[in-house]
Amino acid sequence: MSLAPQELENSASKYAAEAIRLDSQGSRGMAIQSYQRAIEALVKLVQIYPDYKLNKVYMERASAYQNRIKALQMSHGLEEEERSSLNKIDNSKQEPSNGHGTKPASSSSKSTSVETLKADFDDLVMKEKPNVSWNEVIGLEDAKRAIRESIVYPMKRADLFPLGWPRGILLYGPPGCGKTLLAAAAAAEIDGYFINVDAASMMSKWLGEAEKNISKLFKMARTLNESEGVPVLLFIDEIDSLLGTRNSEVGGEVRVKNQFLTEMDGINGKSKESQLYIIGATNKPWSLEAGFLRRFQKRIYVTLPDTASRTNLFTQYTSPLNVEGLLRVDELAKVSEGYSASDIKDICQSVQLRVVNELFESGKAMEAGTNPRAINMPDFKEILKIRKPSVSIDMIRAYMRWSDQFKAL
Numbered sequence: 096m097s098l099a100p101q102e103l104e105n106s107a108s109k110y111a112a113e114a115i116r117l118d119s120q121g122s123r124g125m126a127i128q129s130y131q132r133a134i135e136a137l138v139k140l141v142q143i144y145p146d147y148k149l150n151k152v153y154m155e156r157a158s159a160y161q162n163r164i165k166a167l168q169m170s171h172g173l174e175e176e177e178r179s180s181l182n183k184i185d186n187s188k189q190e191p192s193n194g195h196g197t198k199p200a201s202s203s204s205k206s207t208s209v210e211t212l213k214a215d216f217d218d219l220v221m222k223e224k225p226n227v228s229w230n231e232v233i234g235l236e237d238a239k240r241a242i243r244e245s246i247v248y249p250m251k252r253a254d255l256f257p258l259g260w261p262r263g264i265l266l267y268g269p270p271g272c273g274k275t276l277l278a279a280a281a282a283a284e285i286d287g288y289f290i291n292v293d294a295a296s297m298m299s300k301w302l303g304e305a306e307k308n309i310s311k312l313f314k315m316a317r318t319l320n321e322s323e324g325v326p327v328l329l330f331i332d333e334i335d336s337l338l339g340t341r342n343s344e345v346g347g348e349v350r351v352k353n354q355f356l357t358e359m360d361g362i363n364g365k366s367k368e369s370q371l372y373i374i375g376a377t378n379k380p381w382s383l384e385a386g387f388l389r390r391f392q393k394r395i396y397v398t399l400p401d402t403a404s405r406t407n408l409f410t411q412y413t414s415p416l417n418v419e420g421l422l423r424v425d426e427l428a429k430v431s432e433g434y435s436a437s438d439i440k441d442i443c444q445s446v447q448l449r450v451v452n453e454l455f456e457s458g459k460a461m462e463a464g465t466n467p468r469a470i471n472m473p474d475f476k477e478i479l480k481i482r483k484p485s486v487s488i489d490m491i492r493a494y495m496r497w498s499d500q501f502k503a504l
């Protein structure tokens with residue numbers, strides 16, 4: 096969600112480009128300095144955002160620059176000794192050819208093999224099917240129904256849909272209410288491929304040009320569907336970032352957006368046999384413009400849980416915990432209005448931490464057979480007092496306003 100890594104990424108990318116330029120001009124010392132700065136920025140990025148999806152890519156880049164520094168230092172040392180006889184180290188072996196510090200473009204050959212395409216997105220594509228069942232997704236009945244109607248049923252009986260069916264679903268709503276979870280549950284139901292990409296990562300300079308990434312991504316999805324004849328579900332998380340400010344090159348945003356619209360048209364206009372589905376998720380639906388929205392025929396508001404759902408959420412997330420007597424989950428549901436599903440999960444986790452903490456503080460945790468005391472109602476009340484909802488009322492109003500105007504069930 097956050098764009099905060101952007102600046103570090105930009106500065107790493109700037110130093111890398113500079114290093115490569117200096118390197119190719121033969122300014123060894125300055126090139127080394129710039130490579131060093133690029134490495135520092137990349138390492139910092141990984142340290143600050145340890146869970147970021149592109150970290151593997153960043154570390155690969157950092158180590159490539161490190162190698163290049165070593166090679167430059169070595170060639171320098173040797174050159175001092177036998178200045179005349181040494182051939183220059185071949186730059187092309189160490190550095191990407193496109194000069195932007197991006198991954199070497201493996202698409203330069205015309206090959207459209209699925210393997211090549213897959214390799215391009217290796218870090219971003221989830222290959223294993225998620226293990227999430229519909230029952231684990233609490234509430235959100237509209238969303239579940241829409242997904243079943245437009246993905247699961249057509250997949251099973253395409254002959255019942257002579258007029259076709261919607262291929263694009265947009266899930267929007269506040270953070271932590273189950274957008275990603277819903278996509279995972281849909282994927283678990285599909286007997287085919289689930290491609291899970293994060294749009295913010297796709298926009299990264301380190302993966303090459305964003306609009307090419309988009310076209311490669313859709314090509315991969317089509318190729319998988321056509322060559323193996325199985326359904327493919329493409330899940331694009333944080334889809335608003337395709338239109339965001341991440342792509343700082345002039346005209347880049349427009350190109351990315353147009354590429355995406357073209358690809359969506361390709362899918363919507365496809366023959367009935369095509370089993371390619373797109374689920375997009377965003378918590379900034381207002382940043383999507385009309386053209387974009389129109390391509391998602393179903394637009395579903397993934398809301399904060401209502402009282403009944405909160406009851407079920409408390410039941411689900413306390414079920415593995417040791418609770419004193421019968422927990423009054425409906426009372427908890429009443430006092431947790433405004434909390435998201437993921438807030439409720441966090442609350443249950445915090446309550447468990449509290450009793451475990453007590454056990455450790457008592458010094459008895461390491462004695463054989465000791466367990467934390469049972470959790471009780473006051474524990475929940477205490478945690479609720481110190482943990483406020485992560486979504487503000489203003490945000491909810493904004494979603495509701497947008498929803499009134501644009502939802503499509």
Ligand SMILES: Nc1ncnc2c1ncn2[C@@H]1O[C@H](COP(=O)(O)OP(=O)(O)OP(=O)(O)O)[C@@H](O)[C@H]1O
Nearest residue numbers: 231232233269270271272273274275276378436437
């Ligand atoms: N409807 C739900 N039922 C059960 N658990 C939920 C539900 N919604 C969210 N959770 C819990 O909260 C976690 C985070 O939810 P999820 O990642 O689906 O939110 P999201 O809507 O995609 O948020 P974001 O906009 O931040 O990406 C889930 O992994 C799950 O544990």
Ligand SMILES: [Mg+2]
Nearest residue numbers: 274275332376
């Ligand atoms: Mg999500």
